Amino acid sequence: MKLLVTGGLGFIGSNFILKSLAHDNDITITNVDAELYGSDHRNLLQLKNSDRYNFVKGNISNKKLMEKQIDKCDLVVNFAAESHVDRSINDANPFLVSNIRGTFTILDIITKQNKRMIQISTDEVFGSLLTGTAQENSKFNPSSPYAATKAAAELLINSYCITYGSDVVITRCTNNYGPRQFLEKLIPKTIVLAHNNKKIPVYGNGKNIRDWIFVDDHCDAIDLVLKNGKSGESYNISADNEIDNLTVIKKILDMMNKSEDLIDFVEDRPGHDLRYSMDSNKIIKNLNWNLKSNFEEGLQKTIQWYENNPEILNTMSNALESTPWKNSN
Ligand SMILES: NC(=O)c1ccc[n+]([C@@H]2O[C@H](COP(=O)([O-])OP(=O)(O)OC[C@H]3O[C@@H](n4cnc5c(N)ncnc54)[C@H](O)[C@@H]3O)[C@@H](O)[C@H]2O)c1
Numbered sequence: 001m002k003l004l005v006t007g008g009l010g011f012i013g014s015n016f017i018l019k020s021l022a023h024d025n026d027i028t029i030t031n032v033d034a035e036l037y038g039s040d041h042r043n044l045l046q047l048k049n050s051d052r053y054n055f056v057k058g059n060i061s062n063k064k065l066m067e068k069q070i071d072k073c074d075l076v077v078n079f080a081a082e083s084h085v086d087r088s089i090n091d092a093n094p095f096l097v098s099n100i101r102g103t104f105t106i107l108d109i110i111t112k113q114n115k116r117m118i119q120i121s122t123d124e125v126f127g128s129l130l131t132g133t134a135q136e137n138s139k140f141n142p143s144s145p146y147a148a149t150k151a152a153a154e155l156l157i158n159s160y161c162i163t164y165g166s167d168v169v170i171t172r173c174t175n176n177y178g179p180r181q182f183l184e185k186l187i188p189k190t191i192v193l194a195h196n197n198k199k200i201p202v203y204g205n206g207k208n209i210r211d212w213i214f215v216d217d218h219c220d221a222i223d224l225v226l227k228n229g230k231s232g233e234s235y236n237i238s239a240d241n242e243i244d245n246l247t248v249i250k251k252i253l254d255m256m257n258k259s260e261d262l263i264d265f266v267e268d269r270p271g272h273d274l275r276y277s278m279d280s281n282k283i284i285k286n287l288n289w290n291l292k293s294n295f296e297e298g299l300q301k302t303i304q305w306y307e308n309n310p311e312i313l314n315t316m317s318n319a320l321e322s323t324p325w326k327n328s329n
Pocket residue numbers: 006007008009010011012013032033034035036037038039040058059060061078079080081082083097098102120121122123150172173174175176177181182
């Protein structure tokens with residue numbers, strides 16, 4: 001099978017590419033990535049000499065480029081997106097271009113070329129839930145410009161599936177963590193700052209709840225969906241691991257033998273969702289997906305990965321010196 005992966009130099013895409021190539025000898029992958037801020041070629045350095053992997057620099061909203069690349073593949077997995085909520089609050093425009101225009105470009109081409117597409121979406125489309133859990137058909141209520149663009153992409157896909165019978169399956173996942181995550185996100189930022197004995201900013205009172213999933217478990221779910229997911233449907237992927245930000249940070253500090261004095265409460269960000277929660281019974285029952293990692297083991301593996309990759313850790317430390325400390329989750 002020839003896969004076209006977009007955004008594969010980023011966190012989840014690079015983990016997916018490595019896992020897919022390692023587990024399935026029949027797969028070849030072309031990765032289209034625009035080399036934006038979340039990307040890092042070092043994530044896929046080990047594939048440098050692989051004849052089953054090919055990198056193409058490009059933007060998913062470039063119709064000509066995408067027509068050519070999609071023509072050579074069987075299936076597209078669309079990870080490419082602007083994904084940082086704080087950045088979307090500062091300037092939403094790039095989010096409209098990548099997340100809506102880019103997704104639309106792929107959607108229109110796969111429909112005309114009769115190809116299959118997997119759209120990687122997010123629990124953030126459902127917005128903050130004080131109680132209960134979102135099902136696949138729950139109402140969208142995005143709070144940030146980022147979440148709104150991901151929801152808009154889903155609505156376009158839905159319309160194409162109904163109108164043209166496009167072969168698209170949507171996955172919506174909760175907060176991922178693991179190796180190769182860009183430093184702007186809560187867990188890598190905490191690891192890098194703690195490593196350097198620097199203050200760790202926590203928005204508000206730190207009580208915002210996320211359902212953290214180890215990236216490998218998300219990649220397993222995507223693999224099942226691309227092989228057996230039902231066209232025109234969506235699958236929620238959650239970890240049953242709801243935990244507040246302050247507890248996550250304290251766990252990391254404990255695992256790294258660092259003092260809780262590093263914690264620094266800062267002013268909350270506007271529109272900060274209190275809690276995300278999704279029910280993933282559909283993918284468990286229909287596609288036999290199951291979680292393999294528990295949170296403590298996953299966190300240990302993640303901390304170890306950053307400590308075993310001092311070059312990346314140093315790049316991130318330097319970047320943190322020159323950028324505002326804003327946190328994300
Ligand atoms: N990180 C999470 O916790 C999480 C949770 C649920 C869903 N998602 C979704 O998973 C996907 C990947 O997230 P991530 O955390 O790996 O992000 P990331 O920021 O680490 O990687 C995104 C990659 O996409 C590339 N990219 C962005 N816009 C592009 C464009 N227009 N054309 C080509 N390449 C482009 C970037 O260069 C980068 O390499 C996103 O669609 C995101 O919405 C992420």
